[in-house]
Amino acid sequence: MEPPRLVYIVTGNEGKFREASRILGEYGIEARQARLVKVEIQSDRLEDIALKAARIAYVQLRRPLIVEDAGLFIDSLRGFPGPYSDYVYRTIGIEGILNLLQGRGRSACFRSAVAYVAPMAEKVFSGEVCGRIAEEPRGSEGFGFDPIFIPEGYSQTFAELGIGVKNRVSHRAQALRKLASWLVGAAHTGGW
Amino acid sequence: MEPPRLVYIVTGNEGKFREASRILGEYGIEARQARLVKVEIQSDRLEDIALKAARIAYVQLRRPLIVEDAGLFIDSLRGFPGPYSDYVYRTIGIEGILNLLQGRGRSACFRSAVAYVAPMAEKVFSGEVCGRIAEEPRGSEGFGFDPIFIPEGYSQTFAELGIGVKNRVSHRAQALRKLASWLVGAAHTGGW
Numbered sequence: 001m002e003p004p005r006l007v008y009i010v011t012g013n014e015g016k017f018r019e020a021s022r023i024l025g026e027y028g029i030e031a032r033q034a035r036l037v038k039v040e041i042q043s044d045r046l047e048d049i050a051l052k053a054a055r056i057a058y059v060q061l062r063r064p065l066i067v068e069d070a071g072l073f074i075d076s077l078r079g080f081p082g083p084y085s086d087y088v089y090r091t092i093g094i095e096g097i098l099n100l101l102q103g104r105g106r107s108a109c110f111r112s113a114v115a116y117v118a119p120m121a122e123k124v125f126s127g128e129v130c131g132r133i134a135e136e137p138r139g140s141e142g143f144g145f146d147p148i149f150i151p152e153g154y155s156q157t158f159a160e161l162g163i164g165v166k167n168r169v170s171h172r173a174q175a176l177r178k179l180a181s182w183l184v185g186a187a188h189t190g191g192w
Numbered sequence: 193m194e195p196p197r198l199v200y201i202v203t204g205n206e207g208k209f210r211e212a213s214r215i216l217g218e219y220g221i222e223a224r225q226a227r228l229v230k231v232e233i234q235s236d237r238l239e240d241i242a243l244k245a246a247r248i249a250y251v252q253l254r255r256p257l258i259v260e261d262a263g264l265f266i267d268s269l270r271g272f273p274g275p276y277s278d279y280v281y282r283t284i285g286i287e288g289i290l291n292l293l294q295g296r297g298r299s300a301c302f303r304s305a306v307a308y309v310a311p312m313a314e315k316v317f318s319g320e321v322c323g324r325i326a327e328e329p330r331g332s333e334g335f336g337f338d339p340i341f342i343p344e345g346y347s348q349t350f351a352e353l354g355i356g357v358k359n360r361v362s363h364r365a366q367a368l369r370k371l372a373s374w375l376v377g378a379a380h381t382g383g384w
Binding site for chain 2: 039041044078079083087091100
């Protein structure tokens with residue numbers, strides 16, 4: 001059986017869609033952007049947020065779809081901004097995060113949860129990349145907190161490294177690659 | 193017709209329940225605490241969060257109930273921490289807020305939305321109290337960001353002023369008094 005040809009990605013974030021569609025493309029999966037209003041619950045668990053949002057989106061779209069939720073978890077801030085990274089980015093921004101980190105530990109992880117909902121299938125995959133928060137923003141690629149996140153093993157930020165490196169190591173890339181492998185495998189065995 | 197005798201308040205926050213039940217009591221309304229798991233959506237509008245949480249709680253409880261959602265909106269931080277005040281309190285806390293405000297304007301408002309759902313009735317009331325963020329935490333009453341919020345016309349924080357003053361001027365008190373007046377009035381006219 002052929003792998004699935006088409007999956008909808010529910011997001012209003014063009015940067016996220018660009019990253020995700022490129023990864024899925026490597027597995028022969030075409031991605032289309034669905035600009036539905038995403039209903040996200042408040043939870044400390046990204047997996048819950050993504051899965052519930054995907055279920056609600058599925059009721060509207062009735063097509064195989066993905067909702068991805070991600071966050072930056074900073075150890076010395078008890079995980080803040082975590083699941084609320086988008087809101088925090090829109091309000092206190094990068095400058096606020098750097099202020100909060102003065103005199104504190106800078107280790108942090110980006111985490112991602114990708115929820116897939118389709119007729120007869122529902123599955124969540126997670127990914128994580130750890131590293132540290134830079135002293136100041138650097139680079140212009142990517143989006144969100146990319147200019148201040150330096151992944152382990154690198155000296156540049158995600159925004160300096162660009163989409164090529166980011167899509168090899170990022171939290172989102174890991175979660176999406178797990179999903180893509182599962183989809184391709186499931187298609188071959190007729191499991192979905 | 194008699195005013196309603198009994199309303200459930202869906203909250204795990206004892207401080208919030210204490211404040212609310214005392215206010216409703218002034219109107220002859222008995223409050224009981226319902227410790228359901230509250231499902232809150234992510235939204236910049238407290239009214240949406242409270243109403244959707246109340247609808248979901250009602251499906252479980254099937255009794256007249258209230259869900260209250262509140263937040264501290266700081267002007268110079270573009271409204272942060274806003275609807276995510278609980279999460280921000282649990283992570284970066286009061287210290288984090290004070291760090292973020294160094295060298296910035298300190299005007300802020302506490303806002304509250306109270307959603308009431310009952311058989312044949314659904315209504316949301318809002319309240320707001322403005323003031324400023326103190327230079328350092330003071331006082332031990334109340335909860336959350338009370339030790340750093342000084343309401344307009346006072347020089348002490350909510351945590352210093354205590355529940356008596358807080359229940360005269362607070363955002364939550366205003367929203368609850370609107371609800372209580374409506375309940376009592378509606379009961380008299382047979383409107384619910």
